[in-house]
Amino acid sequence: MRSNKKAVGGEYGKKLLRWLGVFSIAGVVVIGCYGVGSWAISQLDRPVTSVKINGEFTRISQKEVAESVYDAMADSFMKLDLGQIQQQLEQKPWVDHARVARRWPGELEVTVVEHKPIARWGDADALNHRGEVIRLSDKDAASVLLKGLPELSGEEGLEQEMMAQYQVLNKLLTEYGMSVKKLTCSAARSWTITLSDDVVIRVGRDEMLAKMGRFLTVYKAQLQARWTELSSIDLRYYNGVAVQWREPASV
Known part of the structure; x- marks a missing residue:
């Protein structure tokens, strides 16, 4: 009987020691985590260096x-x-x-x-390549910053459409040595292009690309040789173009 009591008592003692060991390790872990957490918080809470x-x-x-x-x-x-x-x-x-x-x-x-301004918009603002307006409060500074950029002019809300049209037209005309100086869309949605040499192209309301294709065909065939004599070109016709010549310089 005594030997059994000793065995039972020894078993309890071993279990107690194991639990004490577990609690000790858990305590060390908790203390360690707290220390690491406190260190991490102190590091994260530091000022910007x-x-x-x-x-x-x-x-x-x-x-x-x-x-x-x-x-x-x-x-x-x-x-x-x-x-x-x-x-x-x-x-x-x-x-x-x-x-x-x-x-x-x-x-x-x-x-x-x-922002990379692609064109002027109105008197003192600009448009980027997406047709978004860059608002400039200082008009004097804007006149310097936007110097040399093409001018787009139209109703509020047409900015993106006008930028898209400008990019298409300018790419098309650049292949023929021309570039857009000003692109205007009236309240009636009639389009007018002013080129860098001040020749005006009146396109009208509809079928802009078809009309520009017709203009370039006439340009290559007849107008290119006399281009410096031109004042304006009117494409607002069903199957032709009208040309206005510059006034001859007075001697």
Whole structure:
């Protein structure tokens, strides 16, 4: 009987020791996790140590971008509102889009892509290649920045259609040594092209590409040799073109 009691008591002792061992290990793990967690939080809660700004800056300065980023920065690296910084940058007139990202351990990387103005829009604004309006508040600065760009003029809401038409027309005319200086669409949806040499082409409302094809056929056959004498060309006819010649210079 005594030997059985000893055996039972020994078994209980072993189990107790195993449980104490498990609890000890669990305690060490908990303490370790707490320590690692506290260290990680302290690392993540550190301030931003540097800001890297990428991009090609021609119409907006790198300094202006930096100031906008610093104004929106929080004290903590992990508390930075990247979306807010991006939105603030993209509200600037010349910024097409921006990317903002964290770089471990404490760097903020900002990449800015500027709008590339393709044409003037109205008196002082511009259009990018998608036909989106770039609003410019400073008209004096705009006149310098947009100098030499073709001018597109039409009703509000036609920006994308006009940009698409401009790109097609300019590509077509460039093959013949001509380029678009001004493209106008009236309220009646009648199109007029002014070329870089100030020759005016009145296209009208419908079938622009068909009419331009007819014009280029006549140009190659008859008009090219006398091009410098031309003032305007009217394509608003069913099966022909009308030509107006320049007034001869007075001697």
